[in-house]
Amino acid sequence: YGNVNARAIEVASSLSVPSETVDLNWDNLGFGLVHTDYMYTMKCSLGESFTKGELVPFGNIEINPSAGVLNYGQGLFEGLKAYRKEDGNILLFRPEENAKRMMAGAERMCMPSPSVDQFLQAVKATVLANERWIPPPGKGSLYIRPLLMGSGSVLGLAPAPEYTFLVYVSPVGNYFKEGLSPINLVVETEMHRATPGGTGGVKTIGNYAAVLKAQGAAKAKGYSDVLYLDSTHKKYLEEVSSCNIFVVKGNTISTPDIKGTILPGITRKSIIDVARDQGFEVFEKPVTVDELLDADEVFCTGTAVVVSPVGSITYLGKRVTYGNTGVGLVSQQLYSGLTRLQMGLADDKMGWIVEL
Numbered sequence: 001y002g003n004v005n006a007r008a009i010e011v012a013s014s015l016s017v018p019s020e021t022v023d024l025n026w027d028n029l030g031f032g033l034v035h036t037d038y039m040y041t042m043k044c045s046l047g048e049s050f051t052k053g054e055l056v057p058f059g060n061i062e063i064n065p066s067a068g069v070l071n072y073g074q075g076l077f078e079g080l081k082a083y084r085k086e087d088g089n090i091l092l093f094r095p096e097e098n099a100k101r102m103m104a105g106a107e108r109m110c111m112p113s114p115s116v117d118q119f120l121q122a123v124k125a126t127v128l129a130n131e132r133w134i135p136p137p138g139k140g141s142l143y144i145r146p147l148l149m150g151s152g153s154v155l156g157l158a159p160a161p162e163y164t165f166l167v168y169v170s171p172v173g174n175y176f177k178e179g180l181s182p183i184n185l186v187v188e189t190e191m192h193r194a195t196p197g198g199t200g201g202v203k204t205i206g207n208y209a210a211v212l213k214a215q216g217a218a219k220a221k222g223y224s225d226v227l228y229l230d231s232t233h234k235k236y237l238e239e240v241s242s243c244n245i246f247v248v249k250g251n252t253i254s255t256p257d258i259k260g261t262i263l264p265g266i267t268r269k270s271i272i273d274v275a276r277d278q279g280f281e282v283f284e285k286p287v288t289v290d291e292l293l294d295a296d297e298v299f300c301t302g303t304a305v306v307v308s309p310v311g312s313i314t315y316l317g318k319r320v321t322y323g324n325t326g327v328g329l330v331s332q333q334l335y336s337g338l339t340r341l342q343m344g345l346a347d348d349k350m351g352w353i354v355e356l
């Protein structure tokens, strides 16, 4: 992707980009939007391909009230992070995986998608243009949010006539307010996130609106988030609102297999490899609630949450706790294995890191 780099640098360097790091309270970053300098946009018509995008000042966008995304939810998003290394260089983690996932989602949602090269170029250009917002090493990361939406007008139900690809960024710290402390989950037994044949396996925006009600009810009761079950048997684990789930028993780690109702997380996939590399036996298979309640340790994975240990699960009013207090050993070991790679502190044997 050498020429992608060159083009991204060219796009970003045509702007006036102040280089000194922003004066922010880096120790207080949570997961909320911080306005940055630039965003990337690119448009195309239905049936055509994206051609050329541009960086514009970050801000509101204008959209027709009858846009496909507003009326019929024709939209996708992605999430990835840029880290600042000790030597000042900027690292991206497996960005082409996000590009490919967006292409797969676009196919499901009847949208044209940027190519892998276009996606990478847009991400890199946006990161470089907002370089001063990347937290110092160890203080967090720059969260990158690519969007793809039906921005053209439709009234009758149909794919929109025009599409917009947009990338914006925000410096972030920990996703859960618990920070790295274990989170408390409740198993949702009434509402479901996804159904077989539906869109649970792609990162469409509606999947996330669909979980707000159960998530809100859980938060009101003091839980961190909700764990969803499969809608057919109400017995197998699916995922948490914003992340995938893993259960640990002895030297064995299990996570629900990808079968169309679960988001194929890039952190999920990476943790499977990191765990195997660390000597664990990892299974992607149907995981029952019983296995969950009987586990030694439970943790969640996601770009935003990274590896988040679970301290307790509540199922039908019964609460099971893990690891007494504090972070489980396996979660800690995997968190460290993954984040050392992402921050450029460990040897990148897998070839996952893209350095800007």
Ligand code: COI
Pocket: 078, 079, 080, 208, 241, 242, 243, 302, 303, 304, 305
């Ligand atoms: C991510 O982990 O990047 C996501 O897209 C989840 C989102 C709900 C924050």
